[in-house]
Amino acid sequence: MERLSLSNSAFEGDNNTYLFADEREVTMIDTGDGMPGTREQLESAFAERGLTFADVDRIFLTHWHGDHTGLAGEIQSESGAEVYVHESDAPLVEDDEDAWAAMHDRQEQYFEEWGMPEAKREVLRERMAGSETSNATPTVTTFEGGETFSVGDRDLEVVHASGHAAGLSMFETTIDGEDAVFSGDALLPVYTPNVGGADVRVDHPLEKYLRALQRIVDADYDRAWPGHRDPIAEPAARAQHIIDHHEERSWRVLDALDRKGPCNTWTVSDDLFGDLESIHILHGPGESYAHLEHLERAGTVVREGDEYRLADGVADELAAADEERWELEY
Incomplete structure (x- = not known):
C-alpha cells in the first residue's frame, strides 16, 4: 500500500489517495479532487510506478465530497474500473439531478431556519457553484457497511461512519502487522471534520459522528490513514480528543x-x-x-x-x- 498526496486548496490540507498495486490488481481508495493540476500529479505518480489510469481495476470512495471523488469518473472511463461507494452517497457521486435538487432545497431550507443573512447566502451560493467540476461521472456499485473486500493479500472491511457525510465509510485492514483503518474524513490529524453543514442530509449529525468516533476509540487501531495530511499514530487518542x-x-x-x-x-x-x-x-x-x-x-x-x-x-x-x-x- 502506498499513500499518494495530492494538492488541495481546501483548508483540510492535501488529499490522500491510497494505492494497492500488484501483478494481479490495482486498487485505489479515493481519487483526489480532479481540479487543474491534480490529474497531472496523479498521472505522474502512476507513471513513476509503471502504471496508467487504464490499469486501475477498483476504486473505493470514502464519501461523496468532490475532493475525494473528483477523478473517479475519468479513471473509470479509461479503465472500466468498478467504483464502490456507500448507498447513501451513490446518487450524489453519480450526479443524479433529483438528488442534487433535494440537497440544494434542504440547504436553502436550513439557510432560512438558521437565520443566515441574505448577503452571506449569496456568497455561499457562488462558492458552492464555483466548486462544481465538469469531470466525468462514474457509475457506481454500492455497499451498506459490514462487507469485506479482498484487496491483494489483505481484506478491507467496510465500517459505516455517518456524521460528516451520510455515507462516509472507513475501511479496516491490517498493514505490516498493524491494525489500521482508512478513516477518510471521519478522523483527521489537524482539523475536526465538520458536522451539520458538510452534508445537510444527515439527521442527528452530531450523535452519529460521536458514535463513529467512539467506534474508533473502542477499536484502538494502531494507525489511521486519513483523507487528508499525514497518518495518525494514535487514532484512539485523536478520536477521544x-x-x-x-x-x-x-x-x-x-x-x-x-x-x-x-x-x-x-x-x-x-x-x-x-x-x-x-x-x-x-x-x-x-x-x-x-x-x-x-x-x-x-x-x-x-x-x-x-x-x-x-x-x-x-x-x-x-x-x-x-x-x-x-x-x-x-
Missing part, C-alpha cells in the same frame, strides 16, 4: 444561550466562530445547528420556532459548573 472537543463546544453553545437569551442558529454561530467567509458560511451555522439539535434532544435546550433557549434550570447548572471550574483552576 475530538469527542472532548465537541463536549467543550456544547458548553460554549449553552454559554452563548445563557448570555444572549433566546436566539437563532446564526447568532450562536456568530458567537462561536465570528464573521465567516467562503465555505465556512455553511460549516459554522451547520456545526452550531448540530450541537443545538443534539442539546434539544437531550432536554437541555428548548426550540421555539427558529430560536433556541436554555431549558428551565440549566442556567443554574451552568453557574454551578462555572464556579466548580473556577475552584479547580484557581
Whole structure:
C-alpha cells in the first residue's frame, strides 16, 4: 500500500489517495479532487510506478465530497474500473439531478431556519457553484457497511461512519502487522471534520459522528490513514480528543444561550466562530445547528420556532459548573 498526496486548496490540507498495486490488481481508495493540476500529479505518480489510469481495476470512495471523488469518473472511463461507494452517497457521486435538487432545497431550507443573512447566502451560493467540476461521472456499485473486500493479500472491511457525510465509510485492514483503518474524513490529524453543514442530509449529525468516533476509540487501531495530511499514530487518542472537543463546544453553545437569551442558529454561530467567509458560511451555522439539535434532544435546550433557549434550570447548572471550574483552576 502506498499513500499518494495530492494538492488541495481546501483548508483540510492535501488529499490522500491510497494505492494497492500488484501483478494481479490495482486498487485505489479515493481519487483526489480532479481540479487543474491534480490529474497531472496523479498521472505522474502512476507513471513513476509503471502504471496508467487504464490499469486501475477498483476504486473505493470514502464519501461523496468532490475532493475525494473528483477523478473517479475519468479513471473509470479509461479503465472500466468498478467504483464502490456507500448507498447513501451513490446518487450524489453519480450526479443524479433529483438528488442534487433535494440537497440544494434542504440547504436553502436550513439557510432560512438558521437565520443566515441574505448577503452571506449569496456568497455561499457562488462558492458552492464555483466548486462544481465538469469531470466525468462514474457509475457506481454500492455497499451498506459490514462487507469485506479482498484487496491483494489483505481484506478491507467496510465500517459505516455517518456524521460528516451520510455515507462516509472507513475501511479496516491490517498493514505490516498493524491494525489500521482508512478513516477518510471521519478522523483527521489537524482539523475536526465538520458536522451539520458538510452534508445537510444527515439527521442527528452530531450523535452519529460521536458514535463513529467512539467506534474508533473502542477499536484502538494502531494507525489511521486519513483523507487528508499525514497518518495518525494514535487514532484512539485523536478520536477521544475530538469527542472532548465537541463536549467543550456544547458548553460554549449553552454559554452563548445563557448570555444572549433566546436566539437563532446564526447568532450562536456568530458567537462561536465570528464573521465567516467562503465555505465556512455553511460549516459554522451547520456545526452550531448540530450541537443545538443534539442539546434539544437531550432536554437541555428548548426550540421555539427558529430560536433556541436554555431549558428551565440549566442556567443554574451552568453557574454551578462555572464556579466548580473556577475552584479547580484557581
